[in-house]
Amino acid sequence: MRWKGERQSSNVEDRRGASAGSGxxxxxxxxxxxxxxxxxxxxxxxVILSLVFSGGDLGSLLNGTEDGRLTEQTxxxxxxxxxxEQKEFAAVVFAHLEDYWNQTFDDxxxxxxDPTLVLYSGSVSSACGTANSAVGPFYCPGDQxxxxxxxxxxxxxxNFGATGDFAMAYVIAHEVGHHVQYELGISDQxxxxxxxxxxxxxxQYSVRLELQADYLAGCFAKxxxxxxxxxxxxxxxxxxxxxIYAANQIGDDTLQKQAQGYVVPDSFTHGTSSQxxxxxxxxxxxxxxxxxxxFSEASLDLN
Numbered sequence: 001m002r003w004k005g006e007r008q009s010s011n012v013e014d015r016r017g018a019s020a021g022s023g024x025x026x027x028x029x030x031x032x033x034x035x036x037x038x039x040x041x042x043x044x045x046x047v048i049l050s051l052v053f054s055g056g057d058l059g060s061l062l063n064g065t066e067d068g069r070l071t072e073q074t075x076x077x078x079x080x081x082x083x084x085e086q087k088e089f090a091a092v093v094f095a096h097l098e099d100y101w102n103q104t105f106d107d108x109x110x111x112x113x114d115p116t117l118v119l120y121s122g123s124v125s126s127a128c129g130t131a132n133s134a135v136g137p138f139y140c141p142g143d144q145x146x147x148x149x150x151x152x153x154x155x156x157x158x159n160f161g162a163t164g165d166f167a168m169a170y171v172i173a174h175e176v177g178h179h180v181q182y183e184l185g186i187s188d189q190x191x192x193x194x195x196x197x198x199x200x201x202x203x204q205y206s207v208r209l210e211l212q213a214d215y216l217a218g219c220f221a222k223x224x225x226x227x228x229x230x231x232x233x234x235x236x237x238x239x240x241x242x243x244i245y246a247a248n249q250i251g252d253d254t255l256q257k258q259a260q261g262y263v264v265p266d267s268f269t270h271g272t273s274s275q276x277x278x279x280x281x282x283x284x285x286x287x288x289x290x291x292x293x294x295f296s297e298a299s300l301d302l303n
Contacts, residue, residue: 001165001224002234008091009098011114016082016121016150035128035138035147036178036209082150087119090148093169096234097176100223105183108289115179116145117172124149137171139178141187146175160249164242166221166235170280171246173220177213186212203269207252208294210270211279214247215292218283225284240284247276 094117105112118124123132127142133149140147148171156171157163181187190209194202221243227234251273253263270276282291 001169001236001239002229002232003089003092003165006092006229007095008088009094009114009117011098011116012087012091012094013116013118013145014087015124016119018120035126035131035135035140036175036213082119082121082153086150086153089165089168090117090119090150090172093172094146094176096224096227097173097220100220101176101180104219104289110183112183113144115139115176116143118145118147120147120149121151122149137175139175139182141178141182144179144182146172146179148172148175156246160246162242162246162249164238166239166242167246169239170217170221170243173217174213176220177216178209180216181209181212200266203267205295206269207271207275211275212292212294214271214276214279215283215294217243218280218285219287219289219292220283221280222284222287243280244277247280248273251276 098114102112102114118126121133123130124147126140126145126147128138128140131138131147133151136152136155137146137148139145152171153168156167178187181190186209190205193205197205221235221240225233225235225240250270252268252270253265253272256263256267271279279292279294286292
């Protein structure tokens, strides 16, 4: 991906090296669902640990409350992670996302409020509570911010072989996809659903929510594929393949097979590898809001 020298978003807070108690309220989320983490990517290590050591109870590892929000942890000063180049890259990707989603919402005669990207090291306080970097990238609807520890890029490459800058761009685009869902009112609908269905049923809705964020990330990729910088295409050969490989590596079935050798479909929260890849590719194919209805019954047949 060509990005050096491009506009960087001004909606970036660099909290790296700050204590977890600074820069956020740490109070309860306005939504019962709390933070939306990583689209699978952000929860890679916790998913594996959960399956191996706690029989699949991911909530206990996240220190979540009954309503799903993150709980408070002891603030501490963390070492700064991530290079200046990684920070600049994230800010450029975020700027492209701002351009794309503002343009898209204008096309649909809808208003759009830009989210904020928070860069942190080790642990961070948000309106959804305090989280550490093991949670990975996440979106908090309570403050409309995406939280990212830049060291996650190394984790993604070293543990799952998902290398390349566009794999990371996919991660950021997925999290901003959750903000788009917030702007469209889907997050509110999910909060109401969570109050009236069982955990097993809600897992199905969670899968649909995450697959839709993958679809929206694919829409963004299609947008970039048609953009140029200094007369050259922004996307380079292999960029889309990097995103597809990352999506494949973090499907629920792939993670569970790696962790325990077998799959438990009822515990899925993000979708299978084939589903995640398919919905990203669908977004890349259509690039609109009309074809991203992952909540229809027909979408469940996509495996």
